[in-house]
Amino acid sequence: MxxxxxxxxxxxxxxxxxxxxxxxxxxxxxxxxxxxxxxxxxxxxxxxxxxxxxxxxxxxxxxxxxxxxxxxxxxxxxxxxxxxxxxxxxxxxxxxxxxxxxxxxxxxxxxxxxxxxxxxxxxxxxxxxxxxxxxxxxxxxxxxxxxxxxxxxxxxxxxxxxxxxxxxxxxxxxxxxxxxxxxxxxxxxxxxxxxxxxxxxxxxxxxxxxxxxxxxxxxxxxxxxxxxxxxxxxxxxxxxxxxxxxxxxxxxxxxxxxxxxxxxxxxxxxxxxxxxxxxxxxDDVIPYELAKLRMLNGTHSTMAYLGVLAGFETVDAAIADPDMHRLIHHMMTHEIAPTLTVPADFDRLAYRDQLLTRYANPNLKHRTMQIASDGSLKLPPRLLGVISERLAAGLPCGGAILAVAAWMRFLLRRTDAGERYEIADPMAARLTALADASEGDNARLMEALLGVAEIFPAALSARTDLRQLIGQNLELLSRQGAREALARFR
Missing domain, CATH: 3.40.50.720 (NAD(P)-binding Rossmann-like Domain)
Structure with missing residues (x-):
């Protein structure tokens, strides 16, 4: 034509x-x-x-x-x-x-x-x-x-x-x-x-x-x-x-x-x-950029890693899943929004609802694999900042930690259905080598990746509560798969 x-x-x-x-x-x-x-x-x-x-x-x-x-x-x-x-x-x-x-x-x-x-x-x-x-x-x-x-x-x-x-x-x-x-x-x-x-x-x-x-x-x-x-x-x-x-x-x-x-x-x-x-x-962009990086980009990355593992090819397909929608809604409301310091006229929950509507757009077909690229650079500003602040305050952040565990599983380059893929990341060779060396052992996988100082600050990776939660999520993801992990999230 x-x-x-x-x-x-x-x-x-x-x-x-x-x-x-x-x-x-x-x-x-x-x-x-x-x-x-x-x-x-x-x-x-x-x-x-x-x-x-x-x-x-x-x-x-x-x-x-x-x-x-x-x-x-x-x-x-x-x-x-x-x-x-x-x-x-x-x-x-x-x-x-x-x-x-x-x-x-x-x-x-x-x-x-x-x-x-x-x-x-x-x-x-x-x-x-x-x-x-x-x-x-x-x-x-x-x-x-x-x-x-x-x-x-x-x-x-x-x-x-x-x-x-x-x-x-x-x-x-x-x-x-x-x-x-x-x-x-x-x-x-x-x-x-x-x-x-x-x-x-x-x-x-x-x-x-x-x-x-x-x-x-x-x-x-x-x-x-x-x-x-x-x-x-x-x-x-x-x-x-x-x-x-x-x-x-x-x-x-x-x-x-x-x-x-x-x-x-x-x-x-x-x-x-x-x-x-x-x-x-x-005069000051920081409140707006932090809200966007954490609310939009943080949940985008969450959908990307869990979505690739679960077989959701696009964001609209991922957010249409009731369990994924519940997870993303929970993260925005209870984990991310409380970490933001924003202007008085910025409505965090209205922004959340706007993002959920945007994610559901059936015409965009934004591929989860595209969003999943360059995770070594994206993880710290999008998810690890939220985790660090919440854990330091003694507050839960299970959704963000599940996303990090999904990223670790993502580096094994195989969906839950067994389909193979390659990753795009400036640290791809090093990260995939670490993942392959774990030989399917979740504890070894977690230890190796938490030791990558360019991604995980030492003070964060040393936390026993973080390690325990990542370990539990890795076990669930490896034994039951991403869809079951989403269904069990509360």
Whole structure:
């Protein structure tokens, strides 16, 4: 079917007016370079930025940069004049929208000098990032830059030919001393601006102490909280978009209708009028980011690990299970919400109910295996903080501990039905080796994984109450399976 349709590009815009905002968009110059061009950015910040330009003008076109050596998205968007479709859904149906804010796409490993030159363009006032937790080269054990990371080792020796995200930022900032851009982290990471600032400063100081001092005093790193569930693109996504629009889009983006962006308002060189697109500009992002990381992401990870083991392929299928729904509702209400310090107008239980409704969206098909990736990085901010606080206060947190036990079982790479799978994690080789070495012995599995200092703080892993509860859950998961563990949870 798609081969008979015209390809999405600028020539098709006149016939796609019903899928565009009514206001015309001028041809904006590039004012933002975004590192980590993926589905989330295209369904989130790119739309906010387009709507801000439609409402208030400004040259805030985006140059999207893929940080991995994967040119497929660049190739797909180049053939479409960098246009693409966002397919949003809720329980009532689907809506399509063509997005025009991305003006250029680069692949960093193949276009290194062009990426740095674009970042050094004085018209660029913001460099934003969605590179996931592992893109920061952050060492959880030291709370700073991982100086042993091979990209960091390379970049300190060859600062003009960077491979790492900190390396790219510093390479460009070295040339932007008169008007440094603002560095805006949009990753799903607690204190994201603070962490990014720390790793950049440590890298720059190791390279040139004077440069580090200048960045510390002159470059701003506002924090953000971002929220929108954005699954991977599938052939079904492409077919739905084609049926709705009458054109073929090689790389549309599926996403839920809900979206949220909370931004620390700290942009010396200016910013798009994101508030006119619905973003919240605040003095302190932390209460919002912690609520999202624990309430949404913590329960997402819980559904992911238990869901993969139990055979639930998507979040909507998982939350439709009465026992899973009861567990997630309990965790949000009794374990997570009490740990949050939020503004007076933030209703924790209303947020819980909103999340449960979002999870049940039958049109998203957000795969549990996708959410289960990079668990070594996600577990500490999403679940272990809740466990640490609750146990220290002598309070129960059985749901979060069951989730951690499910993650340990997940590393054995076999569902309860015996189906094999592979895991995606920066520590995959080490973690799976530890899991395999346990040879099915739950006590050995727990001891080995609790000993991974990059994930489990020593004070937490040493707690006998934690060990007892994880051990009990591992026995239940291994003997009875995830569905029975869910049924027995009280």
């Amino acid at each position: 798609n081969s008979l349709l015209p390809r999405l590009d600028a020539s098709q815009l006149p016939r796609l007016q019903s899928f565009l905002p009514e206001a015309p968009l001028a041809e904006p110059a590039i004012g933002i370079v975004h590192l980590g061009l993926g589905n989330f950015h295209r369904a989130h910040q790119a739309i906010y930025t387009e709507e801000a330009m439609l409402a208030a003008g400004g040259d805030w076109g985006i140059c999207g940069v893929t940080v991995l050596d994967e040119p497929a998205m660049q190739d797909a968007l180049a053939a479409q004049d960098n246009l693409y479709t966002v397919l949003t859904s809720d329980r009532d149906g689907l809506q399509a929208r063509v997005v025009r804010s991305i003006r250029r796409v680069l692949v960093a490993p193949r276009q290194q000098s062009e990426v740095i030159a674009q970042m050094c363009d004085p018209r660029v006032r913001i460099v934003s990032l969605t590179v996931t937790e592992k893109g920061y080269c952050y060492d959880a054990r030291t709370g700073g830059l991982d100086f042993a990371h091979p990209f960091i080792v390379h970049d300190l020796a060859h600062p003009d030919q960077p491979k790492s995200v900190p390396g790219y930022l510093v390479a460009a900032l070295r040339q932007r001393r008169t008007n440094p851009f603002t560095v805006l982290s949009c990753d799903n990471l607690a204190h994201n601006g603070t962490i990014l600032r720390k790793v950049v400063l440590q890298f720059a100081t190791a390279l040139d102490p004077e440069l580090g001092e200048w960045i510390a005093s002159s470059v701003h790193f506002p924090s953000t909280m971002v929220d929108r569930i954005v699954p991977a693109t599938t052939d079904d996504t492409r077919e739905r978009v084609a049926a709705m629009t009458g054109v073929f889009d090689a790389w549309p983006v599926p996403g839920e209708a809900f979206r949220q962006w909370v931004i620390e308002d700290d942009f010396p060189l200016g910013r798009p009028a994101w508030e006119k697109a619905g973003a919240m500009l605040v």
